[in-house]
Amino acid sequence: MTGTSLRTYLLTRLALVVPMVWILLTLVFLLLRVAPGNPIEAALGGHVPPSVVKPIEHRLGFDKPLLTQYGDYLWNIVRGNFGTTITDNRPLSQIIKQNGAATLELTFFAMLIAIVVGVLIGLVAGRYRDTPVDIGGRLFGIVVYATPPFFLGLMAQLVFGVWLGWLPTSDQASPLTQALLQTHTNIYFVDAIWDGNWGALWDIVKHLILPAMTLGLITAGVFLRLTRINVIRTLRDDYIEAARARGIVERRVVFVHAFKNALVPVITVVGLNLAILLGGAVLTEETFNWPGIGHELVLYLQNRDYTAVQGIMIVFALVVVGVSVIVDFINAFVDPRIRY
Amino acid sequence: MGKTRKRWLLLAVAVLAVAAAAGTAYGGGKASKAGKILVDGTTGTVVNIDPANEYDYDSFTVDLNIFQGLYGFPKGAKLQPVLATGCSHSPNLKTWTCKLRHGVKFSNGDPMTSADVKYSFDRVQKIKGDQGIYTLLSDLKSTSTSGAYTVVFHLIHPFSVWPYILSTNAGYVVDKNTFPADKILANTDTAHMIGTGPYVLTKFTPSQQAVFTPNKNYWGAAPKNGGLIINYFSKSSTMKLALQQGSLDMAFQTFTPTELAAMGKQKSLVVHSGHGVVIRYLVFNVKRPPFNNINVRRAIAYLMPRQTIASRVYHGTVEPLYSMVPQGLPSAIPAYKTLYGASPNLAKAKAAMKAAKVKTPLKITIWWTPSHYGDASADEYAEIQRALNASGLFKVTLKSAEWAQYSGALGKQYGAFQLGWFPDYPDADDYTVSFYQTNSFFSNGYSSKQMTSLIAKERGAKTSALRYSYLKKMQLLGAKDLPTIPYWQGNMIAVSRSNVKGIDSTLDAAYYMRFWLISK
Numbered sequence: 001m002t003g004t005s006l007r008t009y010l011l012t013r014l015a016l017v018v019p020m021v022w023i024l025l026t027l028v029f030l031l032l033r034v035a036p037g038n039p040i041e042a043a044l045g046g047h048v049p050p051s052v053v054k055p056i057e058h059r060l061g062f063d064k065p066l067l068t069q070y071g072d073y074l075w076n077i078v079r080g081n082f083g084t085t086i087t088d089n090r091p092l093s094q095i096i097k098q099n100g101a102a103t104l105e106l107t108f109f110a111m112l113i114a115i116v117v118g119v120l121i122g123l124v125a126g127r128y129r130d131t132p133v134d135i136g137g138r139l140f141g142i143v144v145y146a147t148p149p150f151f152l153g154l155m156a157q158l159v160f161g162v163w164l165g166w167l168p169t170s171d172q173a174s175p176l177t178q179a180l181l182q183t184h185t186n187i188y189f190v191d192a193i194w195d196g197n198w199g200a201l202w203d204i205v206k207h208l209i210l211p212a213m214t215l216g217l218i219t220a221g222v223f224l225r226l227t228r229i230n231v232i233r234t235l236r237d238d239y240i241e242a243a244r245a246r247g248i249v250e251r252r253v254v255f256v257h258a259f260k261n262a263l264v265p266v267i268t269v270v271g272l273n274l275a276i277l278l279g280g281a282v283l284t285e286e287t288f289n290w291p292g293i294g295h296e297l298v299l300y301l302q303n304r305d306y307t308a309v310q311g312i313m314i315v316f317a318l319v320v321v322g323v324s325v326i327v328d329f330i331n332a333f334v335d336p337r338i339r340y
Numbered sequence: 341m342g343k344t345r346k347r348w349l350l351l352a353v354a355v356l357a358v359a360a361a362a363g364t365a366y367g368g369g370k371a372s373k374a375g376k377i378l379v380d381g382t383t384g385t386v387v388n389i390d391p392a393n394e395y396d397y398d399s400f401t402v403d404l405n406i407f408q409g410l411y412g413f414p415k416g417a418k419l420q421p422v423l424a425t426g427c428s429h430s431p432n433l434k435t436w437t438c439k440l441r442h443g444v445k446f447s448n449g450d451p452m453t454s455a456d457v458k459y460s461f462d463r464v465q466k467i468k469g470d471q472g473i474y475t476l477l478s479d480l481k482s483t484s485t486s487g488a489y490t491v492v493f494h495l496i497h498p499f500s501v502w503p504y505i506l507s508t509n510a511g512y513v514v515d516k517n518t519f520p521a522d523k524i525l526a527n528t529d530t531a532h533m534i535g536t537g538p539y540v541l542t543k544f545t546p547s548q549q550a551v552f553t554p555n556k557n558y559w560g561a562a563p564k565n566g567g568l569i570i571n572y573f574s575k576s577s578t579m580k581l582a583l584q585q586g587s588l589d590m591a592f593q594t595f596t597p598t599e600l601a602a603m604g605k606q607k608s609l610v611v612h613s614g615h616g617v618v619i620r621y622l623v624f625n626v627k628r629p630p631f632n633n634i635n636v637r638r639a640i641a642y643l644m645p646r647q648t649i650a651s652r653v654y655h656g657t658v659e660p661l662y663s664m665v666p667q668g669l670p671s672a673i674p675a676y677k678t679l680y681g682a683s684p685n686l687a688k689a690k691a692a693m694k695a696a697k698v699k700t701p702l703k704i705t706i707w708w709t710p711s712h713y714g715d716a717s718a719d720e721y722a723e724i725q726r727a728l729n730a731s732g733l734f735k736v737t738l739k740s741a742e743w744a745q746y747s748g749a750l751g752k753q754y755g756a757f758q759l760g761w762f763p764d765y766p767d768a769d770d771y772t773v774s775f776y777q778t779n780s781f782f783s784n785g786y787s788s789k790q791m792t793s794l795i796a797k798e799r800g801a802k803t804s805a806l807r808y809s810y811l812k813k814m815q816l817l818g819a820k821d822l823p824t825i826p827y828w829q830g831n832m833i834a835v836s837r838s839n840v841k842g843i844d845s846t847l848d849a850a851y852y853m854r855f856w857l858i859s860k
Contacts, residue, residue, distance in 0.1 A: 037744030304744040
């Protein structure tokens, strides 16, 4: 490995971000325009005559040629102007700050649950291969991975919210907590700690459990199976045999030598799974009335709010591309075999 | 290693203990302090709170707590002066002079004067917001003041229902010192969202929550609760769970008929129902074959399964409707019942089709939209299809499109299609002129000289009795010409926990959710 080749690789990887994002933005732009109807018709149609609708469409530029609209759209993005939503005059920056924070909170805890549950069960299943523990673990992994998030969410609501009455079934916090909590970061969990408001924190944690579990378990299935396979493979490696031959106790061989190495590929997948997690977040947020960015995306899509949908998609794209670039960087540093 | 682990364990136990203790203290403390705060849930979406660009019911429900007009419906469905003490008109009904109530203050303490009223009307006309509320003031030429407490409205045409326009949010009075003259105030700018209503909007988190506190400068009776929180839900099923769990005190707008039926059986919940003004109707493009044939339209009118839709699809939460004007409003008459009967009449439908001279079963396409008018729309149109097909006179194909597409097409592309109506103001004028005028919003090609003449006479009528007589004639003519067929009117429904009081006092044909009358 030479410094030059690594630098070239990193620069190439960074340069590729631009066409990737551009292709995605173009697709979003075209798909929205291909879908019939526009935000003004959605808002005013069935209420006021076309003679009122047309001038408003003209004022907002919806009657301009598609190419002109596309040019305006790209130019605005280049200038960092994501605009204001058409349907409710909300700056995109506010959506990203406010709803993005709610999604961040949910995905962070979902990822935490996914890692803890997935990796732990995977380690145990791999270590005790073909035992009932392994079979149970594999079955669990397949079931949670295959179950759609909204179904898992509905089941969780029914069992823990309705039947047992242990946990709230919707929202980021109870109405009073939401109303009284001072927002500093818009991440309620952090805001409650910031203010030392432990009562609110407890309320927020209770509201987090079901959505985070629902979203986290889906990804946990992936981690579980990957960890299990890596543990099995690692336990067969020569250096494990060598460690055993040196008389190192089995517990140390498994926990210190095998598990540590088995987790390296899992770290890469954790980063890449963020995209899956964001996709799942849209459905989970809808199910639990979680006011995240996915929840907003659905709302704006229904109203054909071009500005809002495009802006939110840019955020999704940048997050996914950003994380994949970071993962690639880490891999490039860690694994000298990775090069273009 | 062992010591470190123990230390972490102790720390975790300590944090949990503190959190649990604080949780109990927080829950108890806040409950007593905020016990009178009413928490409502809704599946609605707030578009714009600024009255100059608010033209949807969910935003209106928010505005109703903060703003007031010169006229309104403070109690019941009868129009009453609110910020005005009364208005008088010139003989030609083109100039309206309103006297303002003295001593009214905005929530920030600013006095409300005629300058604020003029400012508010000028602002709506200047901004011309993209939600289209300014169209309600299309007949307003100018607004002038005469002293601090008199406002004069100069209209383009005689307009007998002008006081009703003053009750809409196009006529809500805003503080000229806090609202910009030429642009819409952002929903989250609560510091400047100043009105004269019973509450002050203190916090608004889009698509999550609106928080209101009682207005200390309110000129009327103080709200019966200590404040109001409206929580927004994307799905009614989630809202139902929150209500069942006690996170909400009440929920208004909108549960599915099935959910309402289920909640009606629960002891901890009460389903409240009152007169409603929301209607559903079928529209024909009277220029497009085969619906350009009046006898085809008549046959469909004879077969409309109103009772089946009301009972089977909506479980009795709606009532069969026999006029474009819902029952409960002055001048409403069951015109369609008079002409086509209370229930389907196959013999008369057959006679109409014979007169139409078309080959039966006639293939027709009816359009409907799946989500905009609620999930029950699919079943509603399945019933209509079943009824028409069962007659042997029609072979109906149902087609649907999402609202964003559907609302742009209507009469321009469809021959027969579903629509719903929520009034701009609860008066028969809004249920007739909107549908029967030439070039109506749904572009169905209907134009009648007789109807146009009746509309002009109604708008120029100097007494209510005369106006109502014209409105009755318009309903009968509409039923005869059949550009539309109304089939149900919805009730105003709210669901509450059993300890909530006062909801029934606000369920009337005005369709105003007056939260300030509700306590717990």
